[in-house]
Amino acid sequence: MLPISVIFLKYDRKMLQNKIPLISKTKFLSLLIFGCSASCGLFAQEESNPYDKIWDKVTLYKNEDNSLISKFWLTGRLQGEYHSFENDVAPAIDHDDYDWRRFRFGFKATLFGDITLHSEADLGLENRGRPLYNDLTDTYISWSTENGMKFKLGKQSAPFTLDGSTSSKKLHTLERSRIAGNIWFGQEYFPGISVSGSKDEIDYFAGYYSNDNKPEFDGAFKHGQFGILSFGKDYAANFNLEKSYLRLDFMFQEDDGNDDVEDFNDWNAAYSFVTKWENNDWYFWTDLSFADRKNGDVWGLQLMPFYDITDKTQVIFCYTHLDSSGDNQLRASRWEDRLDRGEYRGDDLTEYFFGLNHFFYGHKLKWQNGLQYTQLDEADGSKEYEGWGFTTAFRISW
Numbered sequence: 001m002l003p004i005s006v007i008f009l010k011y012d013r014k015m016l017q018n019k020i021p022l023i024s025k026t027k028f029l030s031l032l033i034f035g036c037s038a039s040c041g042l043f044a045q046e047e048s049n050p051y052d053k054i055w056d057k058v059t060l061y062k063n064e065d066n067s068l069i070s071k072f073w074l075t076g077r078l079q080g081e082y083h084s085f086e087n088d089v090a091p092a093i094d095h096d097d098y099d100w101r102r103f104r105f106g107f108k109a110t111l112f113g114d115i116t117l118h119s120e121a122d123l124g125l126e127n128r129g130r131p132l133y134n135d136l137t138d139t140y141i142s143w144s145t146e147n148g149m150k151f152k153l154g155k156q157s158a159p160f161t162l163d164g165s166t167s168s169k170k171l172h173t174l175e176r177s178r179i180a181g182n183i184w185f186g187q188e189y190f191p192g193i194s195v196s197g198s199k200d201e202i203d204y205f206a207g208y209y210s211n212d213n214k215p216e217f218d219g220a221f222k223h224g225q226f227g228i229l230s231f232g233k234d235y236a237a238n239f240n241l242e243k244s245y246l247r248l249d250f251m252f253q254e255d256d257g258n259d260d261v262e263d264f265n266d267w268n269a270a271y272s273f274v275t276k277w278e279n280n281d282w283y284f285w286t287d288l289s290f291a292d293r294k295n296g297d298v299w300g301l302q303l304m305p306f307y308d309i310t311d312k313t314q315v316i317f318c319y320t321h322l323d324s325s326g327d328n329q330l331r332a333s334r335w336e337d338r339l340d341r342g343e344y345r346g347d348d349l350t351e352y353f354f355g356l357n358h359f360f361y362g363h364k365l366k367w368q369n370g371l372q373y374t375q376l377d378e379a380d381g382s383k384e385y386e387g388w389g390f391t392t393a394f395r396i397s398w
Contacts, residue, residue, distance in 0.1 A: 051361040058398045069111055074398065075120055076105040077169050081393030085335045087344075088387045095339050100125035101393065102168060104137055115143045135215030137189045149197040155217065158190050158209055160228050160249035161272045162287035162302060169397040170363045172306055174370040175334055177320045178349055179300035182330050183270050183291040187213055191220040194228075203247070205230040211253060211265075224265065226253035232274075243278035266329075268292040281308040296326015296347075312360070318353040327379040336374060336385060346376040346384045368393050 061072040079101040086094035106120025118141075122134040140154025159165030163176035164184030180186065192209030207228040212219035232247030249272040255265045272289040287302040299322065306316035324330050324347040331337060332344040333351070355370040369392045376385040 049361070051365060055361070055364060055398060067113065069109055070113065071108075071110040073108055074105070075108050075118070076103070077395070077397040078103050079168070079393060079395050081174070081391055083335050083389065083391040085339060085389035086387040087336070087339055087385050089383050089385060093339050094387075095335075106138070115141065117141050139216075147197070149195060152194045152196075155189050155191050156194060156207075157188050158185065158192070158207065158226075158228060159205065160184060160230065160251050160270060161289050162274045162285060162304075164188075164272075165230075165249070165274070169395065172304070172314070172316050172357065173318055173353055173355055174368055174391045174393055177287070177302050177304075177318065178322055178330070178333065178351055179287055179289050179302050179320060181333065182298055182322055182324075182349075183272070183289045183300050185267070191217055201233055203230075203232040211255065224253065224255040226251060226267070239277075241277060241279045243276060245274075245276040247274040248272070249274065266293050266295060268294060283307070293326065293329065295329050296324050298322060298324045298326075298330070306355075312358055314357040314359070316353070316355040316357065318351075318355070320349075320351045320353075322349045323347070328384075330376065332374060332376055332385050333372075333389075335389060335391070336387075344376055344385045345378075347379045348377040350375050363395070364397050366395050368395060 058075075059071065059073040062070065064070055080099070081101050082096070082098050084094070084096035086092065103123045103125050104120050105123060106118065109117045111117055119139040120137045122137050123132050124130065124134050125132075136155055138154075138156060140152050140156045142150060142152040144150045157165075157167070161179050161184045163171065163173075163180040166176070168176075168188075176184075190209040190211065192207055194205065194207035196203075196205040198204070205228065209226055209228070210219070210221040211224045211226050212222060214220075229250045230247060232245060235244040235246060236242060238244065249270075251267070251270040253267050253269065255267075270289065270291040272287060275284075275286045277284040283304075283306045285302075285304045285306075287300070289300045289302075291298040291300075300320070301322075302318065302320045304316065304318040306314055308314050322330055326347065328345040328347055330346050330349045332349070337343050351372060351374045353370055353372040355368065357369070358367045360366060370390070372389045372391075374385060374387065374389065375383065378384045
């Protein structure tokens with residue numbers, strides 16, 4: 001039986017293929033500029049937050065006295081951006097475009113007081129004639145015990161590494177780091193079961209997942225499985241800081257050799273040491289990760305300091321370096337990889353990212369800008385990619 005969000009999206013595909021227009025670049029840029037101007041104007045005119053009433057509209061039903069269903073609300077995210085990237089390695093090539101990065105839509109419902117039903121679908125606004133519906137993302141049922149232990153069953157996030165455990169709604173950079181792209185799977189949602197909570201000030205997470213990349217549940221546990229264990233604790237009192245959070249992630253995978261699992265049968269295991277240091281308006285997040293991959297081990301280091309200039313504006317720097325013992329198995333970022341020369345692969349990657357973020361309504365409505373410099377070298381020492389990239393984007397979630 002299909003989850004409710006998929007039932008909502010069932011349609012005559014031939015009918016929709018030619019009836020969903022592509023948004024022109026000019027219109028998209030105009031929307032970005034208008035959104036920024038309107039938002040800034042609202043804040044200038046009102047002392048109270050003008051967005052509270054808007055975001056409250058997503059709650060369609062709420063009644064604490066209803067023991068069956070006490071709350072029903074809509075969920076999703078819309079992310080649009082302009083990007084420009086260039087590779088200076090001869091023959092030099094550059095590309096720029098406007099894109100709808102993500103569009104997801106679904107719902108959450110609170111049932112029987114402590115049970116949550118969540119279903120959300122990934123939709124393609126730039127599928128160019130192909131169906132609007134891509135696949136399911138979060139589609140699960142969860143419940144919590146009185147002592148705070150939370151169980152989750154269904155398609156859900158597989159969190160390990162710093163950015164791999166961060167929702168795309170709450171990233172401080174435009175994209176997840178290259179550690180997430182080469183040590184984490186790069187795909188976030190898998191069918192599985194997980195349990196999480198806190199005991200004696202130690203946060204824990206344990207998950208058991210199917211490693212298939214099917215759009216729904218039809219491939220669940222037919223191709224292999226993997227498990228995740230995480231343990232974290234805040235040592236703020238020891239360091240006299242507002243936050244000093246240290247976390248260890250472990251991922252172990254068992255693969256049956258089926259080639260249908262295109263991207264994930266190369267991993268044997270992965271390990272990550274994540275830290276988050278925060279004090280006043282300063283933040284310093286790090287990730288030291290290692291992946292045991294069948295074609296060569298991968299080490300990665302991410303250093304990410306950022307600073308809140310005001311309560312809404314933030315500057316950020318991120319340094320990422322990866323090294324692989326295998327030949328040319330590291331991949332460049334999303335837009336770098338999509339230049340007309342095709343996919344870029346190497347065994348030594350370094351990236352510098354400089355960003356400026358403005359939060360109109362926290363992570364629910366923000367404007368992000370990033371300038372990055374990337375160098376990717378092949379196993380023989382020759383350069384595969386070297387160049388700059390720029391992205392400006394709006395991120396909206398509800």
